[in-house]
Structures are given as structure tokens and as C-alpha cells.
Amino acid sequence: MSVKSTLCGALLGAIVSMYSFSSYAQETIHVGTEPTFAPFGFVDDKTSEIVGFDIDVINAIGKAEGMKVVIESMQFDGLIPSILSNSIDAAISGMTKNPEREKMVLFSDPYYVAGQDLMVRKDSVGKYKNMESLEGKGVCVQLGSVGAIVAGSIKDADVKNFNNVTEAYMELKKHGCEAVITGTPVNQFYLVQTGDKDLVHVPESVVRAADLGIVTNKNNTALMKKINAGLKKIKEDGTYDKIYNKWFK
Incomplete structure (x- = not known):
């Protein structure tokens, strides 16, 4: 076998491997929240981690849709501006749907009333x-x-x-x-x-x-479809009810 053939074979293998990896690579989404709004989102005194109903819901949605969720802490009034500037992919923070906000961002199906x-x-x-x-x-x-x-x-x-x-x-x-x-x-x-x-x-x-909803940039309809699909899945398989009972019962 020639050196040229060997190199071509190695290159082809690398390309196939790269595409195979990317097709299975987990999507990461950065989700903003304001962590002083217990029980929806707040900092656990013992672990210093952001926890709460909202956090469990978005993590469950991410798991259902094969997405890794990274929580970003920020002020509530900075959430929508961060969505508009694409600094974050989504936001969940006890945010209610209203006409003024709907002019700026996309809202998911309600996850809480x-x-x-x-x-x-x-x-x-x-x-x-x-x-x-x-x-x-x-x-x-x-x-x-x-x-x-x-x-x-x-x-x-x-x-x-x-x-x-x-x-x-x-x-x-x-x-x-x-x-x-x-x-x-x-x-x-x-x-x-x-x-x-x-x-x-x-x-x-x-x-x-x-109605409380998860928000994304209006241009990110693909992510919103995944969020709504994931929300539907966790409501149907009982995951949502377990999260609800954990925080509100």
C-alpha cells in the first residue's frame, strides 16, 4: 500500500470520526435565572449551588431533549436584554407571559400558573x-x-x-x-x-x-421547539409532578 493511500485512508477515517462525534455531541444551552426568587430559583446555603423548581424543570427538559443545561446567575431585569444580545440561550425565572414581553422574546408553553x-x-x-x-x-x-x-x-x-x-x-x-x-x-x-x-x-x-414560561430569542425557534417538546415529555412521564411535589407540597 502506498504512502498516499495510507494518508488518504487516515484522512477519511478522521473525517468520518469527526462527523460521527458531532452527530452525537450533546448540545449545551446557557440558561439565565435570578437566584433570589425561592422556591423557583435560589442559592442553597449549604452547597452554594442555584436550586429550585425552575432549575429542576429546565434540567429535566434538557435531559429529555439531550441538552446539557448551564445555569447563569443574573438580575431579573437583565434576563431579556441578555436573550436579545444572545449572551444566553434561554431564561427561566418565574417569568410571566405578557404582551409587552411577547413583543421581544418567545415564550414556551406554560410550565406553572x-x-x-x-x-x-x-x-x-x-x-x-x-x-x-x-x-x-x-x-x-x-x-x-x-x-x-x-x-x-x-x-x-x-x-x-x-x-x-x-x-x-x-x-x-x-x-x-x-x-x-x-x-x-x-x-x-x-x-x-x-x-x-x-x-x-x-x-x-x-x-x-x-402563566410562567421559559423564554428564548425570537430567532431561536429550534430551541423553543425542543423546550416545548421536553416540557411535554416530562409532564407526560410524571417527572414534572415529582418536581412540583418536591417544591410545593
């Missing part, structure tokens, strides 16, 4: 039972959240925006506002995890059930 309600100080129990009772009062919310939209609809409310809901709770405790408006499970989880005796959840104040 959430209502918004109140957290108040213990000394205000009975005083604030619904959104209307906060007319002309100070309200704390997370910047860019559905809670912020709800607060904006309250007549003459003095709305204070914070980078995360934990900061909003701290402002409430300091008497900087009369209530925090955020997702029902967020209020519930905060009290369970912290044992805070100064704040009280007001579940009867719940309003505005909203």
Missing part, C-alpha cells in the same frame, strides 16, 4: 386584606415582576422597586412600605424557610393568575 398576593407586617394583620386596601399606601415589589404590574394598578400607591424580592421583604420589615406583592408560592416559601415571625402572608388577597 401563579397568582399574586400580599405579605404584610404582623402589626398590620387585618388592615390590608386585598389590593384595594393599599390605595395611597407604600408597596414594595421586585423590579419588572407581575407584582410590579399589579402594584401599578393600585390607585395612588407609592410603589418601591427592588432588584429582588428579599430586598422588598427587608424594606417591609423596616416599615418602608405596607406590603409586598409577589407570587403566592414565593410568599409561602419565604415564611417556611426563614421562620420569620414579623411578617404574615395574606392568601385571601390573591389576584391575577399568570
Whole structure:
């Protein structure tokens, strides 16, 4: 066999090997989240890892679709800009679908439906039972959240925006506002995890059930198809129910 034939054979083998590897290579997606929104996404004190309902859902979707998921921590109001600049491939962070956001990004099928309600100080129990009772009062919310939209609809409310809901709770405790408006499970989880005796959840104040979705760039329809397909799979095979029960039961 000639040297030329040997080299050609080696080259052909390398090309075949390369294409074979790439066809089985696992796709990696970078997913942004704001990790101060328990139980959807937060930093575990023991492991320093980002954990939560959202994290388990996107990891399960990735596994179902053969994608490796890399979680990227960032501020909530930086998620959509990062999607638009292609700094990340997707975002999952308790983000609700609304017309304004849908103009900018693609939303997946809903992975959770959430209502918004109140957290108040213990000394205000009975005083604030619904959104209307906060007319002309100070309200704390997370910047860019559905809670912020709800607060904006309250007549003459003095709305204070914070980078995360934990900061909003701290402002409430300091008497900087009369209530925090955020997702029902967020209020519930905060009290369970912290044992805070100064704040009280007001579940009867719940309003505005909203669909939570995973978002991608409008140009990335291929990834969105995979996300929706993976979400459907984990709902059908029971994986989603296990994740839900882990965080909300």
C-alpha cells in the first residue's frame, strides 16, 4: 500500500470520526435565572449551588431533549436584554407571559400558573386584606415582576422597586412600605424557610393568575421547539409532578 493511500485512508477515517462525534455531541444551552426568587430559583446555603423548581424543570427538559443545561446567575431585569444580545440561550425565572414581553422574546408553553398576593407586617394583620386596601399606601415589589404590574394598578400607591424580592421583604420589615406583592408560592416559601415571625402572608388577597414560561430569542425557534417538546415529555412521564411535589407540597 502506498504512502498516499495510507494518508488518504487516515484522512477519511478522521473525517468520518469527526462527523460521527458531532452527530452525537450533546448540545449545551446557557440558561439565565435570578437566584433570589425561592422556591423557583435560589442559592442553597449549604452547597452554594442555584436550586429550585425552575432549575429542576429546565434540567429535566434538557435531559429529555439531550441538552446539557448551564445555569447563569443574573438580575431579573437583565434576563431579556441578555436573550436579545444572545449572551444566553434561554431564561427561566418565574417569568410571566405578557404582551409587552411577547413583543421581544418567545415564550414556551406554560410550565406553572401563579397568582399574586400580599405579605404584610404582623402589626398590620387585618388592615390590608386585598389590593384595594393599599390605595395611597407604600408597596414594595421586585423590579419588572407581575407584582410590579399589579402594584401599578393600585390607585395612588407609592410603589418601591427592588432588584429582588428579599430586598422588598427587608424594606417591609423596616416599615418602608405596607406590603409586598409577589407570587403566592414565593410568599409561602419565604415564611417556611426563614421562620420569620414579623411578617404574615395574606392568601385571601390573591389576584391575577399568570402563566410562567421559559423564554428564548425570537430567532431561536429550534430551541423553543425542543423546550416545548421536553416540557411535554416530562409532564407526560410524571417527572414534572415529582418536581412540583418536591417544591410545593
